Amino acid sequence: MGHSVGEYVAACVAGVLSAEDALTLVAARARLMQSVTAPGAMVAVKLTEEEAEAARREVGDAVSVASVNSDQDVVLSGAAEAIAELVARLEERKVSVRRLRVSHAFHSSLVEPALGELREVAASVRFAAPRVPLVSNLTGKVAEAGMLSDPEYWCRHAREAVRFRDGMRAMDELGFSTFLEVGPGRTLLGLGAACLPGDERAWAASLRRSVPASEQVRIALGELHVLGVPVDLAAVHPGGTPSAVLPLLPTYAFDRGRYWFTTRVRDVDTAPAPDRPDEPTLLPSMRAAAPEERLGLLADYLRDLLAAALWTPAGEIDTDADLLPMGVDSLLVMQVVTAVKSALDVTFSPRELFEAATIEEWSRLIVERAEEAHSLPGAGRRSGTRAARRDWSDPAELVRESVLDPAIVPDGPLGDGWRDPREVLLTGATGFVGAFLLEELLRTTKARVHCLVRAEDAATGLARLRAATERYLPWPSEHEDRITVVPGDLSRPLLGLDTAAFDALAARLDAIYHNGANVNFVHTFPQLRAANVGGTQEILRLACRGPLTPVNHVSTFAIWGVPEDLTSTFAEDDDLTTAGRLPNGYLQSKWTGEQLVLAARRRGVPVNVYRLGQIMGDSRRGACVTNSFTCAVIKGCIQFGSAPELDMLVEMTPADYVSRAMVHISTTSAWGRNFHLLNPERLHFSELVGYIRRRGWPVEVLSGPEWVASFREQLGGGRENALNPLIDTISEIVHVGQDSMTYRVDNLLAGLAGSGISCPPLDESLLDTYFGWMEATGFLDRPAVPHTTSGARP
Secondary structure (H helix, E strand, O other), X not given: XXXXXHHHHHHHHOOOOOHHHHHHHHHHHHHHHHOOOOOEEEEEEOOOHHHHHHHHHOOOOOEEEEEEEEOOEEEEEEEHHHHHHHHHHHHHOOOOEEEOOOOOXXXXXXXXXXXXXXXXXXXXXXXXXXXXOOEOOOOOOEOOOOOOOOHHHXXXXXHOOEOHHHHHHHHHHOOOOEEEEEEEOOHHHHHHHHHOOOOOOEEEEEEEOOEOHHHHHHHHHHHHHHOOOOOOHHHHOOOOOHHHHOOOOOOOOOOOOOOOOOOOOOOOOXXXXXXXXXXXXXXXXXXXXXXXXXXXXXXXXXXXHHHHHHOOOHHHOOOOOOOHHHOOOHXXXXXXXXXXXXXXXXXXXXXXXXXXXXXXXXXXXXXXXXXXXXXXOOOOXXXXXXXXXXXXXXXXXXXHHOOOOOOOOOOOOOOOHHHOOOEEEEEOOOOXXXXXXXXXXXXXXXXXXXXXXXXXXXXXXXXXXXXXHOOOOOOOHHHHHHEEEEEOOOOOHHHHOOHHHHHHHHHHOOEEEEOOOOOOXXXXXXXXXXXXXXHHHHHHHHXXXXXXXXXXXXXXXHHHOEOOOOOOEEOOOOOHHHOOEOOOHHHHHHXXXXXXXXXXXXXXXXXXXXXXXXXXXXXXXXXXXXXXXXXXXXXXXXXXXXXXXXXXXXXXXXXXXXXXXXXXXXXXXOOOOEEEXXXXXXXXXXXXXXXXXXXXXXXXXXXXXXXXXXXXXXXXOOOOOOOHHHHHHHHHHHHHOHHHOEEOOHHHHHHHOOOOOOOOOOOHHHHHHHHHHHHHOOOOOOOOOOOOOOOOOO
């Protein structure tokens, strides 16, 4: 796969074009693009594709979407005057905009006068069928037979948007996990990592501007060899033999021990001389610099730090560039936190960096904190102010994001199919709760369950669904014929389906279970909006597209936020606008998504809302959702060796109970209700800590403020801890006691009356089940001292 003109190289490598014909086409394309005289411009905007398209329409057809590089990275191209007007509008809305240094407005209407001659040149060259699959920029999918040999394809390729994000997803769904960029840098690797976040993929660069080409090629080949990619060593070293070049090494298993130094030793020969003993390494330079020079000094430091981590020349990292598409993730942010703690002895949380992920904003944040912490001379005398940011934690700010598409309205009455459904849609089936919902739907209904899964095709999606399910439950082989995978994507219009497939799905459904969401407690609201808000809107659209279909919407009890009155009681049908402050992007996106659901309900769409408690695990087998907030608190306190003293109640809701209750209510109760689906029995936090200590882990109890201060002090010290990315949320709970609120369950009790469904008690026996699984799977290191729990409630 290439990117824009890079697809010509990909076509040549794939055997579609000879080198001579590829050069003929590229030369003609370049000449014709240069012949375009109309002034144009291109800008990169931090918006979703849908938001960028809406913004583009505000200034008319003079601006086009030129490239969709990732979920939050879109390039717009068009007439210079129209681009300038659009930039002014976006900057007024505090949207991040970066002007690109280009000669022409590529992939816009301005290039259309050149397409006729390009078509003629393309018709004069010879095309062949690809010898290896080629992912098309035009479609974002593997090119179909005959597509690339059509001259019209190359005209559309020059005019229409580069669908790089879709192409990366296509390769991911085909099973590729190792990516090599052939070119002078890591630009595409950064874009690719933004499309496919996570640690399970490898990204290698063939060339870097700061490294000799032959050396970097050898480095890349070494990386590929380590990853198991076959390397033709005879071609690399002509005249030699592979065995002489690379002798076989023993294939023994490494003992996974950790031998890091626990204290830092300064290198007195290379470190700059500090003004004071034990002074952080960068602080003398900051103190000596003039106030107006400190931002530049810190920007250079951060650029070098990121360049080493991303294997990207420092000169290629612009200070105003969004760092997330370049491959900056939670792990790398923690490395930055650790490095700055060592260099300047200041701490900050990962979330602060995610809120404005540019070197420019990071530099301002760090310098201001260092000036305050160390009383640096001239603090506050720099020119310029930080751009105002919207406070997404305020529900009043989110109301403007909670506007449902006017086209989403019912077209007919609700039938009775939902009482004994034959066809249902389940989103989020590859997640923890989704696995239990799938199990319950197959067990208690006769329905065919259509599972929306991000995959290139149904076979790939089924394999992914099975692998996800088997992490927690046995695969339901006896019901597999009733499972249908729908390849799609919550973050895309029409769920990533074409219009015909979307309409066909809508026409056959008896009920929808919308459980899918991007669950991330560190990312910001704008980063989660496409999947969690946009996806909910598309589900509501699906419900109204064919015969009216009821929607079971999965939310969270935490959308009530943190109110000023910590003794608040929330009934299931209370007004959501009374919610308190929403401390993270996930809760903000779920609150906004639920507002869309309530708006649809007012228009007549049958919707039930299930606000789940803190999902812990399977009360029968013990499998736990290890990336949950509750598990992070348990593991983090054990790793840190201490826990805060909190006067609050802990809630743990079993996923098997949730699935039974939800499916029962959805097939027996009236629509238009809200349910707090959580464990009515809670455990005092001190009892949970006491259980952990009796099980054998040495966990000291500190006062809440003391614990937070101690944890923040070590935050940049390199110690691994599950709570490192969540310290802001933990601090919020420590200081305000989030779970001291009461959540009424009147609607839930009425919906379950007579069903025999009840929540397992949160007692020591249930904790034994959960903790036994966490130890057996290695999520928790076994305590050195055997546990002494008694089977009774603490």
